[in-house]
Amino acid sequence: MNNKYIGVFDSGIGGLTVVKAILDILPNENIVYFGDTLHMPYGEKSPEDLRKLVLNNCKFLNSFDLKAIVIACGTAGACCMQDVIDHNDLPVFGVIDPASKLAAKTSKNKKIGVIATKAAINSNAYEKAIHKFDSSVNVISKATPLLASLVEEGRFTNDNIETKTVLKEYLQIMIDEHVDTLILGCTHYPLLSSMIKEILPDVNIISSSKCAADALKSALEANNLMSDTFIDQKYFVSSNPERFTELANIFMDKFNSNVSLKKLD
């Protein structure tokens, strides 16, 4: 047993889909979360900028007593996973491999779609990861750069006509290419999953957030690192904690944590 914190970071609110997935299956875990809302969105940043921001986030999380780091951000995971591993002595969990593995395993026609930010798609990280598990898969990647902003804007409820229009355009290629499996390659996207399911009713939707939580659980179990006592969750953001709290309240079932402002050097 190990009751230390799991450090989780994202560019903003999206990583909360990972926290939610973790707490659904690991309710005793203690979480310290950092959302880099001052630099949100990450999806348009250059790899060098991302690397610097991400390592800074980890440095802050390491000021707590951690047992693991979760990169709850598709973009950061796609571009900087190895950097985080190299600069930390803790086990590091990302969102790319678990979702890619499940997709490769479950796709029947071997046509897998991936939607993610521009930086994540440009990195080819999902394609490489899927091919690690099954090199015969045809990966249809689509950068969907507006989606994270739409989510951060609170436009993730089913009646949002702008988001639906944007989604339809983005997802058309998945219909044209007959994908049977779609990876939501950004942790913001699970908030859009019911709208995505409406547009792609016959496609198996894989949430990278949920897969990351499952992989984390397996690893904690295997190494006897699970927590047996829930102590607390800590939330920090680099800008506008009020806005973060407001959005967190919309989609977390019970979000009653304080969110503190934390400027990183």
Place this chain on the structure above:
Amino acid sequence: MNNKYIGVFDSGIGGLTVVKAILDILPNENIVYFGDTLHMPYGEKSPEDLRKLVLNNCKFLNSFDLKAIVIACGTAGACCMQDVIDHNDLPVFGVIDPASKLAAKTSKNKKIGVIATKAAINSNAYEKAIHKFDSSVNVISKATPLLASLVEEGRFTNDNIETKTVLKEYLQIMIDEHVDTLILGCTHYPLLSSMIKEILPDVNIISSSKCAADALKSALEANNLMSDTFIDQKYFVSSNPERFTELANIFMDKFNSNVSLKKLD
């Protein structure tokens, strides 16, 4: 005559609409531009964060030999104009007052619409400025938070159905309230003006970028500070100069300047 640089800053690419408007009427001016693309968009930031970022931008611009500073960003102008004035010995030009003055002067039914980012609208800066010039005006303000991202995403060409959908929703209130004048209160929005004109064909559209350039010209003329020799334009961004160059090429008639990466401390 004065051939020193005019320092111009924005959160990203939007400020180029101001530069374009300046060079259209002041072709001999020398410009040094800073786009804070690492922190883009500004519209969702808290006032304290904005203030810090904006003063840092000015500090960098002041490393050049300047004769004036132009805040080519509606959000920064709305939230931090006075801070910039207080921290600089140079004349400071913004986008709020010139557009507000023209709108107050030209509106016939005294119903003026303003669209801008959330931070700019929340500051009430446009409403206050319009009322300075005509206290009888009914100001209909609408935060339009996705527009800057759509522009930075390159989605400003007339055939973009997502942008059109979003615009229609945002502008419905202007139709309902019978505004006869609309201020584009963010320097990104002139790139959407032909789409906006399609939705509001009978409304007088006022570009805060164009008004800022006109005000700058008047002031330079009045103080005999105009340049008689074009030397150069310098462009700096805090992230992804390639992306900035790509977008600048789409909408500047002749954008053949180098864009350099400049990280501020």
